[in-house]
Amino acid sequence: QKEVEQNSGPLSVPEGAIASLNCTYSDRGSQSFFWYRQYSGKSPELIMSIYSNGDKEDGRFTAQLNKASQYVSLLIRDSQPSDSATYLCAVNPVTYKYIFGTGTRLKVLA
Amino acid sequence: EAGVTQFPSHSVIEKGQTVTLRCDPISGHDNLYWYRRVMGKEIKFLLHFVKESKQDESGMPNNRFLAERTGGTYSTLKVQPAELEDSGVYFCASSQEIAGGYEQYFGPGTRLTVT
Numbered sequence: 001q002k003e004v005e006q007n008s009g010p011l012s013v014p015e016g017a018i019a020s021l022n023c024t025y026s027d028r029g030s031q032s033f034f035w036y037r038q039y040s041g042k043s044p045e046l047i048m049s050i051y052s053n054g055d056k057e058d059g060r061f062t063a064q065l066n067k068a069s070q071y072v073s074l075l076i077r078d079s080q081p082s083d084s085a086t087y088l089c090a091v092n093p094v095t096y097k098y099i100f101g102t103g104t105r106l107k108v109l110a
Numbered sequence: 111e112a113g114v115t116q117f118p119s120h121s122v123i124e125k126g127q128t129v130t131l132r133c134d135p136i137s138g139h140d141n142l143y144w145y146r147r148v149m150g151k152e153i154k155f156l157l158h159f160v161k162e163s164k165q166d167e168s169g170m171p172n173n174r175f176l177a178e179r180t181g182g183t184y185s186t187l188k189v190q191p192a193e194l195e196d197s198g199v200y201f202c203a204s205s206q207e208i209a210g211g212y213e214q215y216f217g218p219g220t221r222l223t224v225t
Contacts, residue, residue: 032212043219046216095158098145098155099155103152
């Protein structure tokens with residue numbers, strides 16, 4: 001079992017729809033959770049961080065964390081073609097290092 | 111504010127040669143990290159510096175890899191001698207401690223190709 005699992009996709013959604021990206025992790029002691037967006041050939045860009053159970057909203061993005069189920073998700077409302085990218089889930093166990101999933105490729109269709 | 115920068119952006123070397131990658135973190139960030147992504151795999155942690163001290167180098171593949179951060183500013187990652195399996199994208203990230211977490215900011219990466 002991988003430490004952080006994501007569906008590789010591609011996840012295709014029409015413009016204006018809600019994109020839902022999911023991530024599960026195996027280390028129950030994990031404390032911090034992050035979503036990065038990566039365009040092809042570019043650096044991973046931090047878009048959301050979440051540290052406690054529940055929802056955290058920032059503009060069109062909502063991160064959801066459920067530690068009991070070891071599950072973190074990212075919702076993108078009103079999806080735009082410019083949101084087409086690979087979304088990486090990163091989990092921070094008790095040490096400083098991040099454990100990454102392989103990423104989910106999102107395609108927003110105009 | 112300048113982000114994390116890395117040099118070179120791309121390096122092609124032959125097996126057995128030496129390559130040195132450089133990372134300049136965001137100014138004021140004490141924490142510096144190296145990660146690597148090989149084709150088709152997830153980004154994997156290599157090591158972590160706090161200022162000039164290595165805090166965790168558990169992800170370094172073997173002793174052909176040497177990382178330094180003299181003076182606690184920029185860092186270098188040297189691969190000597192390079193092998194084919196070292197090919198991949200090497201990312202550097204930096205962070206400063208914030209309440210409850212350590213948000214890491216990534217550089218653009220160095221794509222290393224060993225032929």
